[in-house]
Amino acid sequence: MSHDPGYNFAYLDEGTKRMIRRTLLKAVAIPGHQVPFGAREMPLPYGWGTGGIQVTASILGRDDTLKVIDQGADDTTNAVSIRRFFARVAGVRTTTRTAEATVIQTRHRIPEAPLREGQVIVYQVPMPEPLFRLEPRLAETRRMHALADYGLMHVKLYEDIARHGHVSTAYNYPVMVGGRYLMSPSPIPAFDNPKMDHMPALQLFGAGREKKIYAVPPYTSVRSLDFEDHPFRPHRADGTCAFCGARDSYLDEVVCDDQGSRMFICSDTDYCESRWEPEQ
Amino acid sequence: MMRPGFHDPVPEAQGCFRAMLDAMSRPGRVHTLDVALDAPPPLAPATAAVLLTLADAETSLHLMPDGAAAGDWVRFHCGSAPASLPEASFVLSLGIHPPLSALRQGSEEAPEQGATLICQVRSLTEGEGWRLAGPGIRDFHHLRVEGLAADFLQQWAAQRPAFPRGVDIILCAGRQLAALPRTVTIEEG
Known part of the structure; x- marks a missing residue:
């Protein structure tokens, strides 16, 4: 299958791909750290996976097999339109089978079938900053990440427990990556959080509107925040x-x-x- | 006569990048590039391919040693702004690399601004030599590198406490490449 000759392979121009590729290498080298990048306008609106699409477009090659899921499903609007987009602009093979895919772009789920080495999973991220609801100033959250000062998030979880008897966060449950960075796992259900820990596949995260990319290399510790007497329980x-x-x-x-x-x-x-x- | 860059830039740059991405996410794995690149000596094909894939007019590049024979080729094909050693985002080393502490380290708030050292070495051998551990490695990877500074392991250990600040290294030899992200710990094998 060949790609639409009206576009460069995988839509983005080569200069943009180089910029995103440089960002991806730094993101992998500093697991969980949000690296700013120059997100481009894409032919679909913010909130439809522009960050994920730009990451996918920058890594995708002619021999890749792409799977796209939206809330776990291959047949919903977002998944179908992104899959068709890449079939057209990159001419890549697409699949709905998790085991056959080399690149999986996802919105809000991790497939049930365990991912293996050699696969790459690209998450679409609406809000990369895990502290966003607790501290709206990005200059301040950057400093908190620099100092690994995450007490505020622990207080939030504690207040949940004091009020409801359990942590009330069912999705987008904050994680610590490599014991250093607090990270938003994107709005996946907390049920999926344990799959991120020491996953053999490479995990990449793209936030188009917020212009951030971050990553978790394979076999990296990803721990959901909890307390000794209130251990994390996936719902x-x-x-x-x-x-x-x-x-x-x-x-x-x-x-x-x-x-x-x-x-x-x-x-x-x-x-x-x-x-x-x-x-x- | 200026030698050409990639023959088919789009797929060749993509293939080279995927090898680099995998090398960076699995430190110590050695990848062999499948590119037909006739780079001017002393540039190895892998070194040249890494430069063509990552460096462009938006990046700053420091060439070591200054005025190397391949300098014209790099300047023509990449068009990167020349920069001093402590300011460059990419540092190309073809001989003995500069001390890591002399390179840009990034800040606590923006550690991604730490430099990338593209370091051409004599040989890369997987499965023997150093013992690597860290993110990307399940148990251990072994890697032998010929052609680094004699005190490289001390330099590497010295930058570890500064994490997340630090320097990442892409090692190139012939058509092969491997990477050492700042997270990896290296022990004498």
């Missing part, structure tokens, strides 16, 4: 997938009618399909 809906019967995957709750009936289904469509295909 999962207590149910079974209505399609494949999975009891271990992350579930979406689907309202079926206006009588209040509902069902749970796997959020990861590829995982779900791979479980019921052999039975057919």
